[in-house]
Amino acid sequence: MALWIALALALAFLVAFPLIKLMIASVETRDGAFTLNNYATAYGRARYLEALFNSLKLGALSAAIATLIAVPMAWAVSRTDMPGKGFCWAMVMAAFVLPPYLGAIGWILLAGPNSGFLNVLWRAVTGAEDPIVNIYTFSGLATVIALHSFPLVFLFVKSALDLISSEMEDAANILGAGTFATMRRVTLPLAGPAILGGFIIVFLETIALFGTPAIIGIPARINVVTTQLWQFFEHPVRMEVAAAYAMPLLLITVAMIGAQKLLLARKGFVSQTGKGGERREIKLGAWRWVMFAWCAGVGLFAVMLPVMVLVQASFAKAWGRGLSVDNFTFRNYYHLLFEHDMALTSVWNTIWFSAAAATIALIIALLVAYMVVRKLSRFADALGFLAMAPFVIPGIIMAIGFYAAYASPPFAMYGTAALIILAFAARFLPIAFANASAAMRAVHPEMEEAVRILGGGRMTAIRFVTAPLVKRALLGGWLIVFIVATRELSAAVFLVGPRTRTMSVLLYDLSEAGNFEVLAAFGGILLVITMVFVAVGMKLAGRDFMLRRS
């Protein structure tokens, strides 16, 4: 009983209060009187409305590109005899793990209109005047986002395709459909809900994304909702206008996730009903190399090229001069590690904020999941709902809610480590909760009952049976929260103070300063740290622990 009250308070503090405060702030004047002026201000200028429209366009375009990239990959990996599937997986995993703003910086170096490597190469080869690709355009921005977010579609579609039995395709073959007709008229429609589901998730990720639009969009004068929200926070801070301005984003997200749930529930994954069934790989013949080239190309553009230019720039005196001995220097790393006053602090901040947030989120998630899965209280389901609620709240809105609720007195937590940790914990609570309840559900309640009937109490059961059984899954969950927290930008950027900057925020600051060599070196440090933790995770919790859908 005491436990549930404590949990209810924790969830109210982390989830309910910031949200309520956000909504109240949007209809209040500074003095606390009711007003609709904030909404009038937020939607009263063409520029603000255009940003809203841009967000929707950008979301749709990025999602379309990501779907186009990912569906053939998923089909090839799941259903065919394409070679190099392991490599393909690795590329998807890497694209997923690579922080989006690092990819964005890599693409500035690759496809900046004047000195981007691809454009320099193009001019050198063809003698043309104009660049072949320009990252500072709407389609450039959408492509960079899609190259980072396509793994979400890939995962959705692949797991749907994995469930389709070959007999479904055989049934079409026997009636006279060829390989291609079967794929187009049977396999893909069966995966249809999954494709649409992936599309929606990428759309929502994109409209809530801050880093890439800020790094590429602001110089390109493309304003979207998230960058506009950021501008409301520049001096003088107009938090109440930001709150009002954030509402459509929140409503769209809630509505789309609701729509997606309905869609998946109604059409079901038809194929899931077909239990078992043999699965055979489709023989592609020479086409298997075409498919492989497609996957390799995606890997090249999404991961290898951006990372290569970043690494090159991080060791360069001037990145535009390319690879040469006299251009090589450790200066950038030396500067960051030994001269820069914030770099090391931000590394340390990131690690301990993320670790603390992951621990808090997982402890709360675990206790709530235990109560929900074991039906220990009538109110458990309400707690579970609160724990999942941040799933439909874009991170940037969560941050504004936290700002509204706790930045000013009586809490006066603005800029403190505690505020950032709590915001991270709240933001990633759904991931922790999904992991924890999946782990708990995997332990049959009879496992605990068997202990009790033999004479052990509930605590004995938890200690000797439940805890050992969920340990690995929980470790995986902790690492996932930790890793996504280390790269979180949108929630952090609104809440950090001068001494509580995280790596992602510092990286964003550096990108505004425009020193790409130091920026790349710092990206390199971030990448190495991420890779270390991902490697630890793969070692402890299984190869694709980050990609498991819960």
Add this chain to the structure above:
Amino acid sequence: MSRLILSNLTKRYGALTVVDGVDLALEEGEFVSLLGPSGCGKTTTLRMIAGFVPPDGGSIALDGAIISAPDSVLPPERRGMSMIFQSYAIWPNMTVEENVAFGLKLRKLPNAEVRARTAEMLETVQMAHLAGRYPAELSGGQQQRVALARAIVIKPAVLLLDEPLSNLDANLREEMRFEIRRLHNAFRITTVYVTHDQAEAMATSDRIAVMHAGRVEQIDAPHLLYARPRTRFVAGFIGRTNLIEGNVANDIFAADGFSLPASSMAGQALPPGPTLVSVRPQSIGLHRGVPDAPSGHPVMQGTILERTYLGESWDYVVSPAESGLRLRVAAPPLDVHDVGGAVWLALDPRQLAVVQ
């Protein structure tokens, strides 16, 4: 004194009464099955005995002490019982030996005794050679044996089994059925066994309590349940049967097409009025010519309407002449009759059971 007594035990979930006033008493060393279709309340009853589910009414007493009542429920860990679960609930993080020893260790027995009793138990269930294995490395039947060993080794006051064989394939199920009875004969542990499979209940139990819609319909030895069903539900649920409506007047039971002395059917005198009797397909005689029946045994001429060969016997549907009845009659494989053929039926009043 009975070992375990359920009195007027009741459990409601919202408006639904899943266990409705169950009375049951188990003698020391007795093996009783709760048998019934799914949703009849048998598992809920078992879980109330175990202490996992608190009752809404009535009580459970173990050796004379109340252990479950609406306001006070002794937790499962203090009942000295053990249970075999439908999922087996073998702990995958422990070896076979650790699983079996767990209950003994909780009782803080000396290590030497724990080891000795565990080894002896594993020997009894023929699992000694797999003591060091983990459950994931065992077959379904072997896991079942571990579950049995783990439950029996602590010498529980009452052993509870919740559909323990439902996850096994048919052959293994038959083998484990005899294994469970063998272990019961060896250890004489008071046992409550929940199943929906009547063959399982028949093979293992001293007595069977047939449950339906939360109530116990009848408690009897297996053969009496078959020969003397007392309710329409029991007659229909245990084996197959013909239910015949009739009327008792002046000590004569009259049905559509035949009549017989009412006193020849049941032990006690039947009250006059509408009466329902059950007669098993196996206990109706099927003959080509007029059978030579003792007096008081009704004989009817009839026509074969349908026939199905079931492997062990023929299943005929016969319509007696000048009667609206349709009777199922079983006959040995070589008693072949064609559809439309004329036959004679002979009823033995002792095989007719009056049901409610």
